[in-house]
Amino acid sequence: MAESSTNGSLPMQLISDAQASILDFVLFPGFTRISAAFEEHLTVDLNFYVPLLCIFGLLVFICRHIYECLLGLLETYFTSTVHLRYRDEAYDMFIMWTASQSFTQHARSSLATTELSSTSARPGRSNDGDTKQKTIYYTPWNGRFFIWYNGYLLVFRREYRAGEFNSREEVSVSCFSRSPRILKELLNECCMEYSKFVHDKTSLYEHRDGTWVRSIVSDVRSISTVILNESKKRELLKDIEDFLDEKTRRWYSNRGVPYRRGYLLYGPPGTGKSSLSLSIAGHFGLNIYILSLSTVTEDRLRDLFAKLPSRCIILLEDIDAVSPKRPGDTETKDSHQIVAGSPSQRNKSVSVMVSLSALLNVIDGVGSREGRVLIMTTNHITRLDDALIRPGRVDRKFELGLTDKKMTAGLFCIVFMPMEDDVPPPEKARSDVLVRLVEDRKVDEAARSQGEEVKRVERLAEEFAGRVPELKFSPAELLSFLLEYRQSPEEAIDNVEKWMTRIREERE
Numbered sequence: 001m002a003e004s005s006t007n008g009s010l011p012m013q014l015i016s017d018a019q020a021s022i023l024d025f026v027l028f029p030g031f032t033r034i035s036a037a038f039e040e041h042l043t044v045d046l047n048f049y050v051p052l053l054c055i056f057g058l059l060v061f062i063c064r065h066i067y068e069c070l071l072g073l074l075e076t077y078f079t080s081t082v083h084l085r086y087r088d089e090a091y092d093m094f095i096m097w098t099a100s101q102s103f104t105q106h107a108r109s110s111l112a113t114t115e116l117s118s119t120s121a122r123p124g125r126s127n128d129g130d131t132k133q134k135t136i137y138y139t140p141w142n143g144r145f146f147i148w149y150n151g152y153l154l155v156f157r158r159e160y161r162a163g164e165f166n167s168r169e170e171v172s173v174s175c176f177s178r179s180p181r182i183l184k185e186l187l188n189e190c191c192m193e194y195s196k197f198v199h200d201k202t203s204l205y206e207h208r209d210g211t212w213v214r215s216i217v218s219d220v221r222s223i224s225t226v227i228l229n230e231s232k233k234r235e236l237l238k239d240i241e242d243f244l245d246e247k248t249r250r251w252y253s254n255r256g257v258p259y260r261r262g263y264l265l266y267g268p269p270g271t272g273k274s275s276l277s278l279s280i281a282g283h284f285g286l287n288i289y290i291l292s293l294s295t296v297t298e299d300r301l302r303d304l305f306a307k308l309p310s311r312c313i314i315l316l317e318d319i320d321a322v323s324p325k326r327p328g329d330t331e332t333k334d335s336h337q338i339v340a341g342s343p344s345q346r347n348k349s350v351s352v353m354v355s356l357s358a359l360l361n362v363i364d365g366v367g368s369r370e371g372r373v374l375i376m377t378t379n380h381i382t383r384l385d386d387a388l389i390r391p392g393r394v395d396r397k398f399e400l401g402l403t404d405k406k407m408t409a410g411l412f413c414i415v416f417m418p419m420e421d422d423v424p425p426p427e428k429a430r431s432d433v434l435v436r437l438v439e440d441r442k443v444d445e446a447a448r449s450q451g452e453e454v455k456r457v458e459r460l461a462e463e464f465a466g467r468v469p470e471l472k473f474s475p476a477e478l479l480s481f482l483l484e485y486r487q488s489p490e491e492a493i494d495n496v497e498k499w500m501t502r503i504r505e506e507r508e
């Protein structure tokens with residue numbers, strides 16, 4: 001120590017070491033090595049420039065800080081921002097809009113997906129099925145992007161924040177103005193475009209992590225494709241139509257009666273309870289929220305009911321999963337509190353998480369939305385507690401049964417009746433006049449032969465229905481058999497006896 005202080009070289013060395021380490025770790029990683037290399041090969045002592053570099057680094061640091069402060073001030077006082085919550089429909093609307101904008105094509109960082117929604121929803125079903133027809137969508141990703149919209153410069157930020165437990169995406173759009181008017185205009189446009197897109201489609205919501213997420217946007221399933229007793233179908237549709245009428249809403253509201261309607265669809269498996277509910281949603285242009293009681297806890301159930309919009313269909317499937325009542329059980333004080341399973345059992349089985357009392361509370365509790373149509377389905381009506389299906393909770397009950405002759409023929413027609421959309425439209429007309437004439441003639445011939453085909457299928461449908469005994473098979477079973485022979489109705493008729501024998505044997 002004494003030696004070092006006498007020659008005076010160590011303090012200098014210490015200073016330059018300290019400077020070097022600041023440079024190495026803070027401002028200029030690898031400085032020491034580079035400096036050594038310079039000294040060795042070019043005989044230039046970089047240590048001479050260290051103070052200058054430190055000052056320069058400090059200046060850069062100060063400037064950057066000032067820039068951040070100014071940007072923060074600008075953002076706080078002179079810009080307006082709209083934040084979009086990931087997994088919310090507004091997010092999907094905006095992202096869908098960006099995918100069609102030209103600035104997206106030039107974004108240097110973009111996300112390539114086969115879906116445009118936050119929830120892996122399928123906007124339309126164009127991306128299902130044949131992989132050759134899949135579309136890749138590009139949307140700006142992880143950065144700040146500038147957009148010109150109606151003459152205004154907007155900044156679109158989309159940042160991905162990876163967390164230890166959950167990762168999330170942050171999306172916002174800002175404008176350089178204290179008024180958010182232009183941002184609202186933009187989001188209105190996104191909303192309108194989106195509405196046009198989903199106009200003739202049914203949005204199907206399922207729950208994920210305690211919130212409703214749109215899982216499918218599908219083409220409306222025509223109610224005519226659900227085969228059941230026609231008068232029952234008409235009665236059900238009429239009832240829902242009356243309920244949804246504005247006059248009915250006023251009537252309920254004027255008399256202080258909760259504006260809700262409940263239906264129970266019951267019958268054996270595969271008789272069309274879910275299909276009917278979906279097509280009812282499509283028929284009335286309502287979104288459908290599907291909930292299986294075996295997949296939620298009571299708290300979740302309460303939350304999900306509270307988050308329902310005011311006009312929608314909520315489909316509660318397999319409600320017998322919560323009802324503890326069996327034929328012969330006596331109604332006790334506890335019957336409304338009985339959970340189908342003790343707490344320990346509840347932990348073991350996912351199918352017994354909701355008690356009857358919790359279900360009744362959400363059905364008619366204060367959190368329950370006005371204007372919602374509740375459809376409950378069950379395969380075992382006898383297992384349901386009377387309290388669950390009393391009027392007010394279930395206003396109408398509809399049984400969906402096994403096939404009778406008419407239904408069998410109807411199912412046959414669904415499979416084999418020619419439909420306009422079966423054949424894709426011809427490619428764009430070619431200019432060749434002769435070719436077009438030939439095509440026109442083909443269209444006429446097709447129309448004529450289609451009429452004959454309709455009569456033929458109707459005749460075959462009657463023959464098929466004559467061979468299938470009534471009330472022995474579910475529509476799902478028959479449909480699945482018919483689809484095997486969808487290219488040939490005659491073969492379906494020839495093979496139905498064999499199929500019925502096989503099914504009977506399987507059942508025994």
Ligand SMILES: Nc1ncnc2c1ncn2[C@@H]1O[C@H](COP(=O)(O)OP(=O)(O)OP(=O)(O)O)[C@@H](O)[C@H]1O
Nearest residue numbers: 225226227228268269270271272273274275475476
């Ligand atoms: N009445 C029907 N008309 C047309 N198709 C039907 C009918 N019933 C069932 N299907 C067809 O059978 C399949 C199953 O039907 P769905 O899921 O609606 O029956 P479900 O009664 O809800 O069955 P589960 O009780 O097992 O849930 C679907 O593909 C559906 O298209």
